[in-house]
Amino acid sequence: MERLQKVIANSGLCSRRKAEELILNGKVKVNGKIITELGVKVNIQDEIFVNGKLLPQKETKEYYLLYKPEKTISSVQDEKKRKTVVDLVPSKVRLYPVGRLDYDTTGLLLLTNDGQLTNILTHPKHNIEKIYKAKVKGIVTKEDIFKLKKGVIIENRKVEISYLKIKKINYENKNTTLYVGIVEGRNHIVKKLLASLNHEVLELKRERYAFLTLDGLKKGEYRPLTIKEVKKLYSLK
Ligand code: URA
Numbered sequence: 001m002e003r004l005q006k007v008i009a010n011s012g013l014c015s016r017r018k019a020e021e022l023i024l025n026g027k028v029k030v031n032g033k034i035i036t037e038l039g040v041k042v043n044i045q046d047e048i049f050v051n052g053k054l055l056p057q058k059e060t061k062e063y064y065l066l067y068k069p070e071k072t073i074s075s076v077q078d079e080k081k082r083k084t085v086v087d088l089v090p091s092k093v094r095l096y097p098v099g100r101l102d103y104d105t106t107g108l109l110l111l112t113n114d115g116q117l118t119n120i121l122t123h124p125k126h127n128i129e130k131i132y133k134a135k136v137k138g139i140v141t142k143e144d145i146f147k148l149k150k151g152v153i154i155e156n157r158k159v160e161i162s163y164l165k166i167k168k169i170n171y172e173n174k175n176t177t178l179y180v181g182i183v184e185g186r187n188h189i190v191k192k193l194l195a196s197l198n199h200e201v202l203e204l205k206r207e208r209y210a211f212l213t214l215d216g217l218k219k220g221e222y223r224p225l226t227i228k229e230v231k232k233l234y235s236l237k
Pocket residue numbers: 100101102103105187188189190191192204
């Protein structure tokens with residue numbers, strides 16, 4: 001988060017003093033709301049309009065696909081000083097994760113400084129499909145599958161399943177590995193969904209994000225997205 005006047009000045013539009021003047025005169029809108037105080041902080045996901053025009057962003061856009069390992073936190077910094085996903089992808093620009101994976105969840109996570117694309121990908125109306133591989137306690141039964149397919153209600157809202165497949169049932173150790181496809185982005189949603197059927201998640205890995213997979217990457221590794229992939233992500237709007 002950075003001060004609004006600093007972000008405006010850094011865009012190259014005007015000096016910081018001029019930016020402060022514009023704010024005080026009601027010429028600056030953040031996410032549709034006119035801001036007239038100087039204390040407001042913003043981040044890349046915020047849409048800033050100055051004099052009715054979208055603020056140009058000076059920074060070049062960067063896009064990475066990370067195979068997130070466990071014991072990393074999906075944010076820019078952590079008050080407990082734990083390792084963040086941003087620490088794993090060195091860059092001159094300030095990167096942000098697109099959505100989040102839990103501390104103990106592994107798998108595909110996108111990082112970028114493109115707030116517009118982040119907004120597209122995280123907006124619920126765009127229904128981006130994410131496929132998770134989950135190892136859960138207990139044997140997943142036919143009834144469980146039926147309930148999942150019908151749609152389980154979590155916190156007053158149905159979780160729509162776009163994909164479901166049992167990979168392996170381990171009768172000896174009493175656990176099941178399955179694939180679950182979800183199009184929404186609520187926090188801890190896969191764990192909550194499976195816990196509601198009395199299956200605690202033991203391991204969780206995101207294997208697919210829209211058309212992107214972890215192919216060619218090992219845990220902790222990352223790669224830049226190709227221009228073609230970025231365009232394709234934009235086209236999901
Ligand atoms: N659902 C979860 O429960 N955890 C994640 O990390 C991602 C989706």
